[in-house]
Amino acid sequence: MEILDILIIGGGPIGLNCALEAKKNNLTYLIIEKGTIVNSLYHYPLYMRFFSTAEKLEIDGIPFISTAPKPGRQEALEYYQGITRHREVNINLYEKVLKVSKTEDVFDIKTSKSAYQAKNVVISTGFYDIPNLMNIPGESLSKVKHYYTEPYPYAKQKVVVVGSSNSAVDAALETYRKGADVTMIIRHAEISKSVKYWVKPDIENRVAEGSIKAHFNAEIVEIKENSVIFKDENGQINEIDNDFVLALTGYLPDFDFLRNSGIELQGDCLNPLYHPETMETNVPDLYLAGVVCGGKDTHLWFIENSRVHAEMIVGNILLREPRA
Template identity: 55%
Template sequence: MDAAYDVIIIGGGPIGIACALNAQRAGLSYLVLEKGCLTNSLYNYPLYMTFFSTSERLEVGNIPFVCINPKPNRPEALEYYRRVTTSNHLNVRLFEEVKEIKSNGKEYTIHTQDGLYHARHVIIATGFYDIPNMLNIPGEQLPKVTHYYKDPHFYATRRVLVVGANNSAVDAALETYRRGADVTMVIREESIGKRVKYWVKPDIENRIKEGSIKAYFHSSLAEVREKEAVINTPEGLVTIPNDFVIAMTGYQPNFSFLEKTGIALSDDAKKYPAYNPITMETNMPRIYLAGVVCGGMDTHVWFIENSREHADKIIQHIKTRV
């Protein structure tokens, strides 16, 4: 396309949608490019996931999120963000992955698998859900191992090992247990994570205490085999029969994409991207970051609730330049 947009937004999640709403209301020409379906990360959440936050804290663009229950679940969130997108006729192109961003000094060329786009400003709101943190152990590539958990019914009556101790791991353990799975948890720390949802934490702790769900604390998964798993415990290696491994080890942003774009990352393990917290502009002129991608490996810093304001900051700054 020959005409340059005022802004191209990479990522069609809640924060990308918030940026699009603000750009539309500011009278800017814009386009959202999303490599998957709308709110792709939320779509890939577990089927029965309930948000920690209330619905009003997940709203974007001051558009009410009406929910019967105190806290919305995944289907309700998908419906809300879809209706926000369609009823406001946001300019979104789905299943179009951005491969590269190049500058000619005056504007940026955005390369996707379907073509080229030009923009004076770029907002990267790509989240961190696409690249799992790997265990780097033998057998991790076996088909029985997954870093994404979707539906507990799949694991009914099977011997399931869950790696992790935070919300995703606890939800997977409890839901598969209640579908008849024989569940074992492998936890690095001495206890269930402190960030686990307050209405779920007593449930998992009681199931472990009564022995319904087995748990190895201060332990790590050492190896996965076709019909068993090896756990490194304080007492030594323990081998247990196993059919499936659900490794809830967390995720990370696409750092290689950020670096290829020219965005500087911190030298430490956190890999914080460089940006101005007042304007959200990175070290690359007219390229901005929005949402959880701002946190680098610190993925528990930014959420929908506290990063919605990024859209306001960015569009206000772009308006001063257009």
């Protein structure tokens, strides 16, 4: 079995950037991705626009040409998948990594389809795979959606949107404009300050005029087939008619996978232990890249500020194993 210089887990933008950096430095590498190329972006809402401008999403100095100031999901898919094709990136798709273990100086990587060995492993799996559950009765009902794609299925429906982040606000506005009767249940006292600056006034004005109902300092306590029960800011229990619940309460990294790989997780937010200058974890030669570095603090890292991880990781590997 060939022993790779680097095996990269996750074919998102940062995983691709790590691959391009490895290729540029003549390191043997392979990406293992459980879905399609940039799988998380593929599952974003169809009409989502990035907070970052196009140049902040570029990898390996390859220009990202966008027709709008803020590129959307489809443009990003074209950009990253186009790079993968034209740069002939070594990537295995629809293959899930099951276990990473280390024997002496070599990692053994078992997947759903095969097994590999590598001197170094980079985990760049993001955080979009596991919904942050509310853990309340009725959350498993089919009408409860933890992912939002487009507004059309919710026309003329009574929709409850849980949360006040970008995804929740986008869902509330889009479904409202397609004829849904929208109620937002928000645990905090206001719309999140992190909401895109050009969207925040829109949602605040729709709430102020009553077009979208919003209950602040509130939380759902139970979901039923035809209704939702929630506790308002005064502690009173309310029940409202309901057809669909969009529980957009955020997502989490696969902490079990990180633990099973030997990575230490620290504090209430389960922040993985790594060296900030090299991205190497407490397991020698095992690295983290991208948003997975933030633990439950998923707002800390995004494409724009984690593109540098690829150069940091490969640079550290080259220092230990210089090449001509």
